[in-house]
Amino acid sequence: MKYASLKKVNLNDWLGHLKKKAKLYAPRKKENLFVFRQVKEAEDVCLEYIPTVLPPKKYYFPQKEKLFKFSSQPFKTAKAIDKFEEFILFGVHTCDIAGIQCLDVVFRDAPEDPNYLNRKDKMTIIGIECLKYCDKYANCTSMGNHVPRGGYDLMMVDLGEKFIIHINSEKGEKLVTGLDYIKEASEADMGLLERVREAKKKIFKEEFIAPLPNVYNIFDKSFASPVWKDVGRRCVACGNCTAVCPTCYCFDTQDELELSLDKGVRSRVWNSCQMDDFAKVAGGEDFRKGRDNRQKHRYYRKFKYPVDKFNRYFCTGCGRCTRTCMADISLIETVNSLLAEEKLQ
Amino acid sequence: MLEREILLEKMRTTPYLPMKAKIIEAQMVTDKEKFFRIQLENKINLGHIPGQFVMVSIFGFGEAPISVCSSPSDKGYFELTVRSAGVFTDRLHKMGKGDEIGIRGPFGKGFPIDNMFGYDVMIVAGGLGIVPLRSLIRYIMHNRNDFGNVQILLGCRSPRELLFEEETKEWMKRSEIKFNCTVDRADPDWKGNVGLITTLIPGVDINPTRTYGVVVGPPIMYKFVIVKLLEKKIPDHQIIVSLERRMRCGLGKCGHCQIEGVYVCQSGPVFTYSDLKKFKGECHEKAV
Numbered sequence: 103m104k105y106a107s108l109k110k111v112n113l114n115d116w117l118g119h120l121k122k123k124a125k126l127y128a129p130r131k132k133e134n135l136f137v138f139r140q141v142k143e144a145e146d147v148c149l150e151y152i153p154t155v156l157p158p159k160k161y162y163f164p165q166k167e168k169l170f171k172f173s174s175q176p177f178k179t180a181k182a183i184d185k186f187e188e189f190i191l192f193g194v195h196t197c198d199i200a201g202i203q204c205l206d207v208v209f210r211d212a213p214e215d216p217n218y219l220n221r222k223d224k225m226t227i228i229g230i231e232c233l234k235y236c237d238k239y240a241n242c243t244s245m246g247n248h249v250p251r252g253g254y255d256l257m258m259v260d261l262g263e264k265f266i267i268h269i270n271s272e273k274g275e276k277l278v279t280g281l282d283y284i285k286e287a288s289e290a291d292m293g294l295l296e297r298v299r300e301a302k303k304k305i306f307k308e309e310f311i312a313p314l315p316n317v318y319n320i321f322d323k324s325f326a327s328p329v330w331k332d333v334g335r336r337c338v339a340c341g342n343c344t345a346v347c348p349t350c351y352c353f354d355t356q357d358e359l360e361l362s363l364d365k366g367v368r369s370r371v372w373n374s375c376q377m378d379d380f381a382k383v384a385g386g387e388d389f390r391k392g393r394d395n396r397q398k399h400r401y402y403r404k405f406k407y408p409v410d411k412f413n414r415y416f417c418t419g420c421g422r423c424t425r426t427c428m429a430d431i432s433l434i435e436t437v438n439s440l441l442a443e444e445k446l447q
Numbered sequence: 448m449l450e451r452e453i454l455l456e457k458m459r460t461t462p463y464l465p466m467k468a469k470i471i472e473a474q475m476v477t478d479k480e481k482f483f484r485i486q487l488e489n490k491i492n493l494g495h496i497p498g499q500f501v502m503v504s505i506f507g508f509g510e511a512p513i514s515v516c517s518s519p520s521d522k523g524y525f526e527l528t529v530r531s532a533g534v535f536t537d538r539l540h541k542m543g544k545g546d547e548i549g550i551r552g553p554f555g556k557g558f559p560i561d562n563m564f565g566y567d568v569m570i571v572a573g574g575l576g577i578v579p580l581r582s583l584i585r586y587i588m589h590n591r592n593d594f595g596n597v598q599i600l601l602g603c604r605s606p607r608e609l610l611f612e613e614e615t616k617e618w619m620k621r622s623e624i625k626f627n628c629t630v631d632r633a634d635p636d637w638k639g640n641v642g643l644i645t646t647l648i649p650g651v652d653i654n655p656t657r658t659y660g661v662v663v664g665p666p667i668m669y670k671f672v673i674v675k676l677l678e679k680k681i682p683d684h685q686i687i688v689s690l691e692r693r694m695r696c697g698l699g700k701c702g703h704c705q706i707e708g709v710y711v712c713q714s715g716p717v718f719t720y721s722d723l724k725k726f727k728g729e730c731h732e733k734a735v
Contacts, residue, residue, distance in 0.1 A: 169463040172506045177467045177547040213462050213698045325727040352702030355463075355695050359507045366507055368463070373695075375702060383693050384511075384532040387666045389706070389731060399705075399729075407708030 103275065105287035105295075106267045108258075112283035113265070117144035117192070120277060124188035124226065127161060129154055141192070149193050149260075152236035153420045157198050157348035158191050162221045163205060166371045169217070169355070173365045182367060183217075190226045190277075193258075196250050197242050197420040199229050201348025203253040207412045208351060226273055229254040233298060234305055239421030241309040241434050244317075247419045248306045249299075261294050309434050312441045314415070320440045321406040325398075329439045334394020336429040341374035343423035343431075344400065349408075349416040350374070375399055401436065450491045462698055465504040465549025471524060473543045477608055480575075481540050483527045484517075487550060493525045496557030497582035498689055498717045502697050503527070504549030508538045512694040512712070515553065516578045518585035528578045528610060554697040556717050558583050558687060563659050566685075567595035569651065571672050573602050573644050573664025577610050579689050579716075580663050584618070591623060598625040598651055602644030602664075606630050606637045627651075644668065648675040655680040661687040669732035673720060686720035690732055706730050 108116060120126050121141055128147040129136050136151040138158050168182035194202075209218035231250055232242075242248040250257045255274030258265040266287050269275050278284045287295075310317055324330075344350040354373040359366040373380065376397070381390040390396055404417040417433070424432045472484035487493060493501070495515050504510045517526035531540045542548065560583070568587065572580045587594050599618060603609055609628070618626040627647050629640035640647065644664070660676040662669060669688055676686050692704035692711040699713035707729045709715070723733045 170461075172549075174506045174547075177506075177549070179464050179467075179549070208700070211699070215698070215700060216461065217463075351700065353695065354701070354703075355510060357507050357509050363507065368506075370463075370696075370701075373701070373703075381693055381703060381705075383691055384536065385530075385665070385691070387691070387731070389666075389692060390729065395729070402707065410708050 103279070103286050104269055105292065106269060106278045106284050107261075107287040107291050108265045108267060108278075108284050110264055114144040115283055116281070117141060117147060119281060120190055120192065120228075123277065124190050124224075126190045126192055127158065128192035138191070147193065149230055151193075153195060153197065153240070153422055153425070155426075156346055157201055157420065157422065158194060159201065159205070159348050161189060161191065162202070162225055163218060163351060166356075166369050167217060169368045169370055171365070171367050172357075175364050183220075186220045186224045188224045188226075190228060192228045194227055194229045194254070195232055195236075195420070196229060197240070197245075197247045197418040198348050199227060199253045200245070200247040200251065200418040201420070202227065204349040204408070204412075204414060204416050204418070205351060206253075207414060211412075226277070227254040227256075228274070228277075229257040231257060231259045233260060233302055237421065237425070239424040239432070239434075240419055241417070241421060241437075242419030243306040244308045244310040244314060245415055245417055245419035246314070248302075259295060259298060261291065261298060264291070266291050266295050309419075310441065311438050316441065317405055317437060318409055318415075320437075320444055321402060323444065324440045327440060327443060329436060329443065330394045330398040332439075333397045333431055333436055334392060336431055337376070337393040337397050338429050339376050339378060339393050339396070340428055341376040342426045342428065344374040344376055345372060346422040346426050348418055348420060348422070349404070352380075375403070397431070401433075405437070450494055462551070463696075465502070465510075465551045468548055468550040470542060470544055470546045470548065475540075476528065476610060476612075479532075479608075480528055480530050480610060483529065483539075483542075484524050485527065485548070485550070486524045490523055492519070492522055493550075493553055495519055495525065495553035495582075497560060497586045498557030498579055499553040499555050500579075500697075500716065501525075501527075501550050501552035502554065502694070503539065504551070505535065505538050505542070506549065508535050510549075510551075510695070511535045511539075512554070512697065514579035514582070514689075514716075516581040518582050518589055520586060520589040528575075528581075530575060551697060555712055555715055558661060558689075558717050559659075559719075560586060564593050565595065567653060567658040568597045569653055569658055569660045569676075569681075570597070570599045571602075571644060571648070571660065571662045571664070571676075572600070573662075573668040573672070574604065574608070575610075576663030576665070576668070576689075577601060577603075580661065581611060581614070583661065588624075595657065596625070596653075597623070598653075599627070600644060600647045600651070601626070601628045602630070602647070604631045606634050625651075643671075645671050645675050648672070648679065651679075653679060653681070656682065659685045659687060663689045666691065666731050673732075677720075683721040683724060684719045688718055688720065688723065688732060689716045690718060690730075691716070 126141040129151045136154045209215040255271040257268040353370040382388045408416040467488040695701040699710040704711035
């Protein structure tokens with residue numbers, strides 16, 4: 103089976119089924135925003151949502167993650183996590199799936215990161231395709247992430263009365279087989295899917311004023327652009343943009359001691375290149391001074407450096423950095439300013 | 448070779464887990480720097496290349512990247528020289544013979560010792576830069592016939608800050624290497640040169656195409672020394688530097704050591720001047 107179909111009335115039955123298989127995380131409403139949470143009641147799951155405050159990264163690259171346990175007297179180390187648990191991410195947008203693909207490349211790159219890979223191994227991804235824009239902040243079309251591009255086990259598309267589900271892995275197939283309410287998709291369903299995709303083309307338009315290869319090229323030329331000064335002037339160095347980014351993975355390590363001051367745990371915690379001590383060494387030299395340079399670095403880590411290294415853009419187009427920015431720094435605006443500057447010259 | 452494989456396997460499966468190591472010798476060598484001789488558990492050799500670094504762990508205090516200052520030809524142990532400059536290094540300074548610490552590594556790319564085979568070597572060390580360079584110098588001494596003429600230029604702020612005093616005295620005596628030393632500020636007993644390290648470079652006699660210029664020192668020093676080496680007509684790819692950066696993982700992940708798209712902990716800390724020239728503006732050490 104390549105495509106399956108599920109009537110919307112049976113969605114909660116399926117969620118109940120998935121919940122029994124593994125820990126199930128899905129989007130739900132929290133005040134006026136959305137978050138990924140473990141599903142207790144199927145009714146809480148909300149599939150019409152704008153990108154959650156934090157991307158599902160918190161499940162496969164936790165904000166604080168134990169690396170190992172230690173004791174100094176005698177010198178001993180031990181594994182901190184005995185077992186990694188199976189879990190399902192449900193209702194993930196295509197932009198966030200692109201984010202997972204990015205982190206896959208990073209942590210698979212030698213020397214590989216066993217913590218990430220162990221978690222990833224236990225993860226099942228069930229995506230949902232967006233049929234309309236979440237809000238004005240997203241730039242997923244320019245990044246090509248408004249449509250599914252792999253990286254998931256199952257992908258659901260809302261066809262009105264029912265969902266059509268693309269089966270992309272054996273792991274995914276196991277979650278839709280043997281259930282009387284999930285059937286193989288009919289030809290009529292497939293026709294409907296095509297029409298939905300066709301209609302989508304009229305809604306989703308590139309948000310940058312130039313195609314992506316031009317964006318890459320502009321970054322090659324914009325190291326000294328005045329745009330960075332402007333962004334730096336507005337930035338308050340809070341680090342929100344990096345915390346909510348699905349492809350930011352910089353971290354710090356932290357030791358915590360028990361009251362005995364002997365035993366403890368070393369963890370890694372999210373860190374942000376926007377913090378002023380991020381590149382400072384003990385001798386006092388700060389190798390990335392100024393908010394302008396630090397913001398520039400963030401942008402280059404999305405549009406230039408990873409393209410050179412992995413042939414992959416690390417901006418997924420989710421729009422979170424713009425949505426969360428206290429100083430109204432807009433990613434679309436910044437990139438377009440760089441592009442416009444080039445046109446003027 | 449087997450030991451190297453044990454280390455690599457360890458890195459692959461548990462890259463964050465430090466190995467147990469014991470300090471077998473420790474002494475203050477200046478007011479601010481302490482020297483440590485360290486033995487890994489089961490006395491396995493670190494198997495590093497001169498210029499590589501290790502992550503030193505003190506549980507409860509964290510981890511820091513430290514250059515190895517012994518040569519891989521010094522077997523059964525390795526050595527570090529550490530300046531007390533923060534919470535972690537202050538704590539390390541309080542440790543002594545018999546104390547246990549954690550070690551991960553060796554990490555990064557070392558000096559291109561195989562490429563330097565048969566070439567003349569001109570070493571320029573400023574301040575603490577002599578620490579990683581001592582590893583290279585000792586390696587050259589132990590394999591002296593593999594290299595052409597060797598000269599060492601050493602600079603530091605004052606005679607009191609001169610590291611490896613006994614060894615430098617010996618280097619001065621040895622006829623097969625030339626050794627020159629200068630201090631920024633002399634004291635009454637100082638009989639050597641006074642002035643910045645750059646003042647020593649014009650006077651040295653080299654055959655530039657046959658010479659590797661290896662420079663390590665404080666960030667501010669590089670651009671001035673590199674200019675002098677370029678004036679001497681040493682080709683870009685034969686000017687070698689080692690860069691200091693903040694590091695947390697050593698695995699090319701945590702992001703702290705990045706210069707533009709390059710992770711110093713994996714692609715460095717040793718770079719050629721040709722590498723530095725590719726940076727667009729984030730590399731402080733690049734000569735303009």
